[in-house]
Amino acid sequence: MIIGVEGVSKKFCRSLKRTMLYGVRDVARDVLGFPANSNGLRSDEFWALDNVSFEVQRGECIGLIGPNGAGKSTLLKLLNGITLPDKGTIKVAGRLAALLELGAGFHPMLTGRENIYLSGAISGLSKQDIRKNFDAIVDFAGLEEFIDSPVKYYSSGMYVRLGFAIIAHANPDIFLIDEALAVGDGSFQSKCYAKLQEFKEREITVIFVTHSLDMVMTNCSRSLLFDKGKLVGDGTSKVIVDKYNRMTTRGAQTENILHENRVRGANSRSASKNIEWRGLFNVNPDEDRYGSRKAEILEAGIFNLDHAPVQILERNREFLIKIKVQHNDSMPAAVVAYSIKDPKGIIMCGTNTLYQKIDMGKVEGGTVVLIVFKQVVRLNAGDYLLSVGCGAWEMGEYIVYDRRFDYIPFQVAAVWQRVGLFDPESEVEWKRLN
């Protein structure tokens, strides 16, 4: 175990004046040797982190996700040892390097070269170490031309490239990154990911804070979900990202319990008539289904152009996705959507009736609508999962009525190989030039 966090809580004060007052009291207690009074909340204080516990093993790559203000950056500061927790213990076994802010430690009047030496010294590297790695750092950052200009003339992208380059060569055991890779152009980002891969191979533990869920799913095997200071999820990235998605859309709250009961009667009548594809598809028993059920997806399926059900599609052939939606109230017809994901959870493609400019008008309670999407699959051979959903925009917010994630697994087969995610359908011509 390389990091152990146990029952950690940290509180902050909202008002500046009170912060000063509490600061004086706390410092006095520290100096005089009294234990700090951390258990309760004084007025204007709140728990930025509340009873967080988890362990990290060597070599793991972990993503910390959660809404803004959930306490992720605070946790990184605590792991870094800059401030102390108010409750609980943190154990860190190994050297830690962190990129918590663009150019912290950079002095704007110093040149890039001088800042490299200064940052290296702050990080505890010796002069020889820095000199050995100097060229590698400058090369990684791509700043050969500007390394002798004062850093205040650098763009924010150059800042973060220099910062990351220095840290990447600091040879740590544990690496903390706080949303700092959001800046930087495409080629730099790919350099960073390559470096992170290298870290993973060298068994260097990496902890990420990010809002880019794609990045979390591709790079991190494990994720921690935070909300309002509490650790609400700890598991494989895909599961946690789904949980996060659910948290941020309103469909998860089943406030309409009464509504559901009222319409259950209407349900049972029309439902049995319309469910006809049961048994035609191998559906995913672990599908992730949630929503308020103001409208529900009775069933969905994949069909070829002859309306026969298929679960293996041939690349570059047209196919149909059929979705049946039952509306349980008088309402404008729900927006119906599908998306296709690969097993890692990356969304390949998808669309919905709103994007396709379909207006189905208003419906009564009990109306069942069949939507058919026709498209060509350009995806390369492999396994995929079809997710379907319906919802609507109510008062500026998107409410999920019914979402069925990873409902139907299917495969794409192809005779000839192509590279990557989809087939560009290249046509090739050639002729001799001499």
Next chain:
Amino acid sequence: MTAALVPESRENTAPVQSTYTPCGVSRDGIGGWRIMFKELAESRRLIWLLILRDISVRYRQSILGYVWAVVPQIVMVGVFAFLHASRVLPIGGTRIAYVAYALWGISVWQLFAGCLLSCANSLVSSGSLVSKVNFPREALVIAALGQPTFDFLVRLAPIVVVFIWYGVVPWWESVFIPLVLLPVMLLALGLGFVLSIANLVIRDTGNALGTALTIGMFLTPVLYPPPVRWPFFLVNHLNPLSPLLAASHDLIAQGFLTKPEMFAAVCLLALVLALGGWRAFRVTISRVAGYA
């Protein structure tokens, strides 16, 4: 950019285990002072780099550069010399020419005041370095001594000129003056440690310090010889800087100390303050790092 400080070659060293609890940081359970000195030793290159940074950056975008380090003091001494010569202010006699006396006194005072102000503001002016990076932050406070010391050395040039002009020949024992100035800096450092933390929490501290030092200069025999009348001679006894200043004057003017016991007492005080201030700093820095 941070890392816990450990020696370069990881292969030979046992893994560093840090534990962070509400009561403080403990590393492998060893007691405080040894770790403090160890980390200080490891930081000496950082301190040197920070000092170089401060000195080289200060006048990068200016033309007159280091001239600005000497001008204010020369102007002040010039004004007081005029007032003294025209008998407007009743200042007593000094052993060496008044201008030389005042210029030397002011330079030593500026060393103390500059060090103290610089230390007190060191954390506040480092901003994100304090709140986002983990390294022994006393390096910042100690490095803050660098620039005022450098300024002092620069001011030795006009002092030498003035001494030659007024025919003041210091005794050879003056080579021991650095030993007198060291307690001055330790005094400033000790107070600086405490004030730097206070300044982080309550920013008034920096401002109040500026005013206090202005008053303090007039409560130290810098521009006037040590008084003998009551109640003014208390200035010599209650102000810890007075014995140090008097000792430096003694070395210049007569080559031996008139009051060695007072000098020794203040040296001890300076050492105690420096170590005590450092300890208080270590204990409280984690609590206030968020205020930067």
